[in-house]
Amino acid sequence: MPDLTLDELDRDGAIRETLEEVSGDTRAAFLGKAAVGGAALLGALAAPGRADAAAASDVAILNYALTLEYLQSSFYTEAERLGAIKGKLARIPRQLGSVERAHVSAIKGALGRAAVKRPAFDFKGVTENQTKFLKTAVAFEDLGAAAYKGQAARIKSPALLAAAISIHSVEARHAAWMRFLAGATPAATAFDEGKSIPQVRSIVASTHFIAAHPKKRARRKPKYTG
Amino acid sequence: MPLRRQRARGVEGRDDRPARWPETVPARDEDEAVWSREQFVARAVVAGGALAAGGVLVAGLPRLAASAPSAAQDAKILNFALLLEYIEAAFYSEAVAKGKLTGDLLDYATTVRDHERAHVAFLKKALGGSARKKPKLEFGDKTSDPKKFTAAAIALEETVIAAYNGQAANLTKPTLAQAATIVSVEARHAAWIRALSGKDPAPTATDKPKTASEVQADVNRTGFVRST
Numbered sequence: 001m002p003d004l005t006l007d008e009l010d011r012d013g014a015i016r017e018t019l020e021e022v023s024g025d026t027r028a029a030f031l032g033k034a035a036v037g038g039a040a041l042l043g044a045l046a047a048p049g050r051a052d053a054a055a056a057s058d059v060a061i062l063n064y065a066l067t068l069e070y071l072q073s074s075f076y077t078e079a080e081r082l083g084a085i086k087g088k089l090a091r092i093p094r095q096l097g098s099v100e101r102a103h104v105s106a107i108k109g110a111l112g113r114a115a116v117k118r119p120a121f122d123f124k125g126v127t128e129n130q131t132k133f134l135k136t137a138v139a140f141e142d143l144g145a146a147a148y149k150g151q152a153a154r155i156k157s158p159a160l161l162a163a164a165i166s167i168h169s170v171e172a173r174h175a176a177w178m179r180f181l182a183g184a185t186p187a188a189t190a191f192d193e194g195k196s197i198p199q200v201r202s203i204v205a206s207t208h209f210i211a212a213h214p215k216k217r218a219r220r221k222p223k224y225t226g
Numbered sequence: 227m228p229l230r231r232q233r234a235r236g237v238e239g240r241d242d243r244p245a246r247w248p249e250t251v252p253a254r255d256e257d258e259a260v261w262s263r264e265q266f267v268a269r270a271v272v273a274g275g276a277l278a279a280g281g282v283l284v285a286g287l288p289r290l291a292a293s294a295p296s297a298a299q300d301a302k303i304l305n306f307a308l309l310l311e312y313i314e315a316a317f318y319s320e321a322v323a324k325g326k327l328t329g330d331l332l333d334y335a336t337t338v339r340d341h342e343r344a345h346v347a348f349l350k351k352a353l354g355g356s357a358r359k360k361p362k363l364e365f366g367d368k369t370s371d372p373k374k375f376t377a378a379a380i381a382l383e384e385t386v387i388a389a390y391n392g393q394a395a396n397l398t399k400p401t402l403a404q405a406a407t408i409v410s411v412e413a414r415h416a417a418w419i420r421a422l423s424g425k426d427p428a429p430t431a432t433d434k435p436k437t438a439s440e441v442q443a444d445v446n447r448t449g450f451v452r453s454t
Binding site for chain 1: 409410432433
């Protein structure tokens with residue numbers, strides 16, 4: 001059985017785009033099917049009806065994780081589309097974007113209609129500046145790992161915990177990788193401490209990447225497909 | 227599509243939503259399940275006292291049933307983790323001591339050695355009298371030949387990540403909170419050594435967990451453990 005690989009999961013966001021064309025429960029069911037096989041963990045997240053049975057606190061934690069995954073995936077996706085990240089970082093927007101989009105899809109699938117919407121982001125040019133891009137990637141990935149860790153012991157469902165913890169260590173790999181590329185030590189301490197929701201919220205708020213208002217700079221109105 | 231328009235629309239331009247966090251996110255963290263490392267050690271020593279240390283080493287790893295989390299089960303799992311940390315700590319210690327590694331690899335081995343020693347110390351303290359003894363280990367030329375060292379380090383780190391991830395749901399919440407502070411460091415090690423060897427540091431979207439018996443098979447395959 002093939003392992004869970006990037007290409008299987010979300011080549012160029014194709015799965016995500018397909019999912020956006022189908023609605024509600026169908027989406028969750030589709031993702032559930034798509035994830036069967038090697039992708040058992042994300043599949044478990046995406047099992048239809050899971051969110052209905054989940055504790056309210058688990059739904060809240062999943063929505064919190066979803067918001068962070070939105071932040072990460074939008075960041076890498078924007079960087080990939082702008083195409084300004086080059087050299088040793090050239091593959092990062094595409095590869096990490098693909099993984100973070102897969103996390104978004106899986107969590108959205110798990111939540112079904114309970115999923116929060118993607119906020120509007122304004123990355124203020126960091127997605128097209130090598131140095132700022134890398135610094136932000138380090139910060140996002142360290143934050144992602146700390147955020148999942150902070151919630152691990154609060155998740156009630158064993159299946160959701162297994163999925164979340166298996167995403168958590170991937171965020172830590174990303175953090176180490178980005179630190180390696182930045183010339184920083186990939187593993188600075190023997191124990192990684194988690195961060196609470198208020199700590200994470202305050203860090204994210206300090207970036208101002210979540211836009212106060214949707215972008216209005218477009219000359220044409222954006223197309224609403226949903 | 228012209229660059230300017232892409233930028234103006236943003237990646238998710240169609241998502242016309244005001245900035246806010248999900249309303250469902252709790253305002254405050256309930257951290258009753260998360261103890262400090264010191265509190266954890268103090269409690270786990272008591273809890274672990276009831277458990278006898280494992281018998282014959284690799285062949286005799288306790289069967290870690292997916293039964294409801296309990297202090298006794300935590301102790302079994304932590305002893306299982308301790309075996310893995312013993313192997314890692316000894317592996318890196320020997321690699322640094324042999325002096326055949328240089329440059330980035332030596333930096334990696336030295337840093338990671340210290341982390342694995344800290345993990346051993348933490349688990350031993352948490353387990354108290356029920357902590358298993360360090361096994362007799364043999365690494366051959368895997369701690370001297372840089373290429374073999376790298377391959378063995380990757381295999382070890384990957385096994386340990388899968389082992390911790392596989393036990394997450396079997397642990398009580400306070401123990402899970404502590405284990406989670408270790409597993410992400412192991413994941414960082416894996417990504418680091420993979421980057422050094424030109425391998426993809428994070429090849430999958432999730433880290434597949436392994437059961438205790440799968441991990442046991444991995445450990446047996448290395449041939450590193452020679453006796454209890």
